[in-house]
Amino acid sequence: MEGEKIKVPPLIYATLALSQAFKNEAVDRLPCSTDINLIESxxxxxxxxxxxxxxxxxxxKSCYWPARAKARREGFYPGDGVLPEEIHIWPGHPFFIETQGYYDNADGNGFYAHTAYYGFSNTKNKLAESKNLPAGFGYPTCKEWWLGLSNDPEYGLRQKLYKATPSWVREEEDSFYEYVASWFDSKEEEKSYLDHRDAIVKKVFFSPKDISEYNAANDFGLDKGDTNLVDYTTRMIGTVGLALNAIPNTVGNSMIQLMAPMVKPxxxxxxxxxxxxxxLFGAFKVKHVATFISVIASIMFWPFLWELGRIVDDTILDATGGAIFGSMGINQAMLSQYLAGFFFLYGPMLFTAAMGWVGMAGGEMASAKQRVNSSAGSSGQQGATSVKSGGKWAAGKVKQVASKGATK
Incomplete structure (x- = not known):
C-alpha cells in the first residue's frame, strides 16, 4: 500500500495465496455469460x-415483393409446408433463391435489377441496354444480385450486408451465430438460411426479436390456484409500486455493485x-486462529459471488422472458436488480458469517482434541509417577526386611 509492502504472518500469507488461487479457478470455471440486454440494444x-x-x-421492389406475390399466385402461402411461417420469410430465404422461376429469372418475368450495378458485367442476364453501360456494370438477376456472381460474391447484397454489421459481430462470428441459433424454435427456422452468415444478417437487419416471446417464468401469485379480482388488483398495485420505485432501486443496486469491490480491500x-x-489477547488459541483464517479466506472469495451475481443480472431477463415492455416485465426487471444486489451485498455477508462459524467450530474441535490429548498425557504422567513411587516403596520394604535378617 502506498508503495510499501505489508508484512503478515506466514499462516495469513498462505491463506491469502491459497484462497486467491481457489477464487481465480472458481471464477474461470464460471460460464461466460452473454449480456442479452447489451446485444439486443x-x-x-x-x-x-x-x-x-x-x-x-x-x-x-424488383425481387422480394414480386417473388412473394408470385408464390401467392401459385398457391404457396406462409406456413403451408412449402413456405415457412410469416416470421421466417425474408428476402434471403432459400425458397426464393433456389426455386426455379423466382430469383433466377428463369422464366424471363422480370426478376432482375432494373438499375445497373458495378461488379455484374458477367451476369447471365443479358439485356440490349447492357451494351451501353460503363465497364464493370450490369443488370444482375435477383439471385446474382443477392449472392453475387459465382466467381466473385464480393458485390452481392448478402456480403455487403454482412460487412455492414458491427465489427464485434464479425470478429465473434461463431459465438454470435450460437447466440442467434439459440433462439431457433423449429426446424423450419433453421432452414430459413443458406448459411450462418444469412442467419446473422437476418438477425441484425431483418428480424429484431422481442425476448418477451420466450416467457419461461411462473407467476405463482396468479398462475396457480383460484384467482379473482382481488389477486389481479393487488398484483397490479404491486407492479405500479415497483415501477414508481424502479429508478431509486436501480440506482441503489448500481451503487452497491460499484461499492462492493471497493469495500473488500x-x-x-x-x-x-x-x-x-x-x-495476543486470545493467547493464540486454535479456535481464534481458525476463525480469523476462515473469515479472511471467505473475504478473498467474494469476487466469485460478484461474478455469479453479474451472470444472474446479465441473463435473468433472458431466462424469464422479462423484457421491459413484456408481460409483467417490470417485475422481472426489478427481480434481476434485487438478485444482483443480493449477490453483491448480502451473499458475501452470509458466506463470511457461515465460514466464520465453520472456523470457530473447527477451532473448538481442535481445542477439544488438544485438551483430550493434554488430559491423556497428564494421566499417563501421573500413572508413571505413581508406579515409580510404588516401586520406591516396595524397594524400601525389601531393603528393610533384608536388613533385619542380616542383624539376626
Whole structure:
C-alpha cells in the first residue's frame, strides 16, 4: 500500500495465496455469460443506411415483393409446408433463391435489377441496354444480385450486408451465430438460411426479436390456484409500486455493485490489522486462529459471488422472458436488480458469517482434541509417577526386611 509492502504472518500469507488461487479457478470455471440486454440494444440500433439502403429498397421492389406475390399466385402461402411461417420469410430465404422461376429469372418475368450495378458485367442476364453501360456494370438477376456472381460474391447484397454489421459481430462470428441459433424454435427456422452468415444478417437487419416471446417464468401469485379480482388488483398495485420505485432501486443496486469491490480491500485491511492484537489477547488459541483464517479466506472469495451475481443480472431477463415492455416485465426487471444486489451485498455477508462459524467450530474441535490429548498425557504422567513411587516403596520394604535378617 502506498508503495510499501505489508508484512503478515506466514499462516495469513498462505491463506491469502491459497484462497486467491481457489477464487481465480472458481471464477474461470464460471460460464461466460452473454449480456442479452447489451446485444439486443446494439442490434436494434444497427440500421441500413446510405447507398446500401437504396440497394435494399430496390431489391425489395424488383425481387422480394414480386417473388412473394408470385408464390401467392401459385398457391404457396406462409406456413403451408412449402413456405415457412410469416416470421421466417425474408428476402434471403432459400425458397426464393433456389426455386426455379423466382430469383433466377428463369422464366424471363422480370426478376432482375432494373438499375445497373458495378461488379455484374458477367451476369447471365443479358439485356440490349447492357451494351451501353460503363465497364464493370450490369443488370444482375435477383439471385446474382443477392449472392453475387459465382466467381466473385464480393458485390452481392448478402456480403455487403454482412460487412455492414458491427465489427464485434464479425470478429465473434461463431459465438454470435450460437447466440442467434439459440433462439431457433423449429426446424423450419433453421432452414430459413443458406448459411450462418444469412442467419446473422437476418438477425441484425431483418428480424429484431422481442425476448418477451420466450416467457419461461411462473407467476405463482396468479398462475396457480383460484384467482379473482382481488389477486389481479393487488398484483397490479404491486407492479405500479415497483415501477414508481424502479429508478431509486436501480440506482441503489448500481451503487452497491460499484461499492462492493471497493469495500473488500478495506475490510480485509481492518481484519489483518486486528489479527495480531486479537491473537495476543486470545493467547493464540486454535479456535481464534481458525476463525480469523476462515473469515479472511471467505473475504478473498467474494469476487466469485460478484461474478455469479453479474451472470444472474446479465441473463435473468433472458431466462424469464422479462423484457421491459413484456408481460409483467417490470417485475422481472426489478427481480434481476434485487438478485444482483443480493449477490453483491448480502451473499458475501452470509458466506463470511457461515465460514466464520465453520472456523470457530473447527477451532473448538481442535481445542477439544488438544485438551483430550493434554488430559491423556497428564494421566499417563501421573500413572508413571505413581508406579515409580510404588516401586520406591516396595524397594524400601525389601531393603528393610533384608536388613533385619542380616542383624539376626
Amino acid at each position: 446494439e442490434i436494434s440500433q444497427t440500421k441500413i443506411s446510405g447507398y446500401l439502403r437504396d440497394h435494399i429498397n430496390e431489391f425489395y 478495506l475490510v480485509l485491511l481492518v481484519i489483518l490489522t486486528a489479527y495480531v492484537p486479537a491473537m
